[in-house]
Amino acid sequence: MDEIIRFEHVSYSYPTEVAAADKDGAASGSSEDRSVTPAPALNGVSLAVRRGETVALLGHNGSGKSTLVKMLNGMLTPDTGTVTVCGMDTGGDPLKIRQQVGLVFQNPDNQIVATVVDEDVAFALENLGVPPAEIRERVDAALRDVGMSEYKSHAPHRLSGGQKQRVAIAGVLAMNPTVLALDEPTAMLDPKGRVEVMETVRRLNAEKGVTVVMVTHHMNEAALFDRVVVMDKGAVALDGSPREVFRRAEELQALGLTVPQTVALAQALGLDAAPLTEEECADAIYHAYKGEPHC
Amino acid sequence: MLKDITLGQYFPGTTLIHRLDPRAKMVLLFAFITALLMANHPLTYGFVLLYLTVTVSVSRIKLSSLFRGLRPMLFIIVFTAVLNIFYTPGEPLVTFWVFKITAEGIERAAFMALRLIMLISATFLLTYTTSPLALSDALARLLSPLGKIRVPVHEFAMMMTIAMRFIPTIIEETDKIMNAQKARGADFETGNLFRRAKALIPLLVPLFVSAFRRADELAVAMECRCYHGGKGRTRMNQPHMAARDVWALTTSVALFAGVTVLGRLGWFLP
Structure with a gap:
């Protein structure tokens, strides 16, 4: 299995306290607490992600997960240590690295540049100087991949949150990236929009083999990934399959996180199981009461 | 409204x-x-x-x-x-x-x-x-030869596009802030001109703060999509x-x- 992303002993501190307060990009009230302690945003992180893997990044505010995501495409470069993506050091040619790693942010409104959907999707390709005919093709393909083809001549502000976020995904997808990195893409969406985005991301992984790294606060979303990485104080605290990680509910709670509702229910019933879907949860409860171990 | x-x-x-x-x-x-x-x-x-x-x-x-x-x-x-x-x-x-x-x-x-x-x-x-969009685009294209004598035509066109993209967003936000301030007893409609202008301050301050935050996030998102100025840029729609x-x-x-x-x-x- 070839590694697509490799972090080696990566440490990083934001240059000023103002920047540190803003490091999570989240408009949360806890920014004051963070700026008081000038701890490094990342502290000796080592991590490897394989091609085609889907990784959910968890962690409370200020744990360094957004910083880690911004390291993926060289928006931030480590103070010490190295980040390698597709065999390239992220300190190298930014255009090449950003083509490999498409980065999508939380607020869909603030990442759409153009006044028409297809022109926005074309933005990255226009920047890269791709010939017009090819741009057209790749824009249409990207919009098809996120299921937004019929909206291609719409104005972005008329779309729903989930649709806007899919346009934003198409905007980076047009570059044909190897890695799709998403920083809390569902945080500002309603439940319907969250499902739309999650389905799109999973489909892109399944059909196109895109490697996915996604920051999320929703445990039920994290349960759908191949792998869950929990960050705390700028370091990797837990790393494993969702089943392995969610089984350690107490450690998660100590890190300020919860577990998916299905896991919470199973554990409240005293079962030694980490069911990730409702189906599994029902099975686990059924088997537990019949006296057979499961999961 | x-x-x-x-x-x-x-x-x-x-x-x-x-x-x-x-x-x-x-x-x-x-x-x-x-x-x-x-x-x-x-x-x-x-x-x-x-x-x-x-x-x-x-x-x-x-x-x-x-x-x-x-x-x-x-x-x-x-x-x-x-x-x-x-x-x-x-x-x-x-x-x-x-x-x-x-x-x-x-x-x-x-x-x-x-x-x-x-x-x-x-x-x-x-x-x-x-349409205003077509107009600004046309103007930028007509003026593009001026780029040779270092007139920032591309930057101007980009600014116009972004402005037009964000006008509806910011209008929507103004509406939201106005309602939020009204809910807390702000009065935008009565009083003389001076009073009314003063009443706009609690509207304008959050609006500006938010606009700057948006600008910051948009700049990062643009950079992530390989934006590096007008150099070597192509356009999808060739009129x-x-x-x-x-x-x-x-x-x-x-x-x-x-x-x-x-x-x-x-x-x-x-």
């Missing part, structure tokens, strides 16, 4: 005038204004007026909307006309106190007013039949001049030039 605000006044349509390439329309407007300003003979005026009338009727823009555009300019038009009536030397028709009205003055005033009205109408015709654009441009410009030259040289029948 605020959602109804639109930028400029664009009346969508599918007439020939609407479908003309925006660059062609801009060049045509420029040619029209040149012909209009060079006009010095009633027949030239007549031709220019005829041209404008035909274009307006083809565009199906209502005369009433055209006149609405003229209203704010009414003062300037009247002022210019009045000045011309009194200050043109010639044979006085009526004299009272220090004023004298001459026949030349009346003629000149009429032409002056007509000239201004046509100038403004033609400009409005362009903005009525072309091409259709046959009708070329046809409209050449015939119109030829007509304007012909009429202007004839008028200037005095080759019309006396």
Whole structure:
């Protein structure tokens, strides 16, 4: 299995306290607490992600997960240590690295540049100087991949949150990236929009083999990934399959996180199981009461 | 409430005038204004007026909307006309106190007013039949040769695009903040001008803070999509001049030039 992303002993501190307060990009009230302690945003992180893997990044505010995501495409470069993506050091040619790693942010409104959907999707390709005919093709393909083809001549502000976020995904997808990195893409969406985005991301992984790294606060979303990485104080605290990680509910709670509702229910019933879907949860409860171990 | 605000006044349509390439329309407007300003003979005026009338009727823009555009300019038009009536030397028709009205003055005033009205109408015709987006794009493309002499044409165009992209977003946000402040007892509607202006502060401060945050996030997102200025950039939509654009441009410009030259040289029948 070839590694697509490799972090080696990566440490990083934001240059000023103002920047540190803003490091999570989240408009949360806890920014004051963070700026008081000038701890490094990342502290000796080592991590490897394989091609085609889907990784959910968890962690409370200020744990360094957004910083880690911004390291993926060289928006931030480590103070010490190295980040390698597709065999390239992220300190190298930014255009090449950003083509490999498409980065999508939380607020869909603030990442759409153009006044028409297809022109926005074309933005990255226009920047890269791709010939017009090819741009057209790749824009249409990207919009098809996120299921937004019929909206291609719409104005972005008329779309729903989930649709806007899919346009934003198409905007980076047009570059044909190897890695799709998403920083809390569902945080500002309603439940319907969250499902739309999650389905799109999973489909892109399944059909196109895109490697996915996604920051999320929703445990039920994290349960759908191949792998869950929990960050705390700028370091990797837990790393494993969702089943392995969610089984350690107490450690998660100590890190300020919860577990998916299905896991919470199973554990409240005293079962030694980490069911990730409702189906599994029902099975686990059924088997537990019949006296057979499961999961 | 605020959602109804639109930028400029664009009346969508599918007439020939609407479908003309925006660059062609801009060049045509420029040619029209040149012909209009060079006009010095009633027949030239007549031709220019005829041209404008035909274009307006083809565009199906209502005369009433055209006149609405003229209203704010009414003062300037009247002022210019009045000045011309009194200050043109010639044979006085009526004299009272220090004023004298001459026949030349009346003629000149009429032409002056007509000239201004046509100038403004033609400009409005362009903005009525072309979307603001197409207009700014066309302007950027027409000005792009200036990039060679270091005029930041690309930056200007980018700014216009982003501004237009964010106007609806920020209007929506203004609405939200207004409601939030009203819910806390803010009063935007009563009191004198000074009070009302002061009441806007709790609206403007959060709006500006949020706009700066948006700008910051947008800049990062643009960088993530390989934005590095206008250098080496291509465009997906390559406008091409259709046959009708070329046809409209050449015939119109030829007509304007012909009429202007004839008028200037005095080759019309006396």
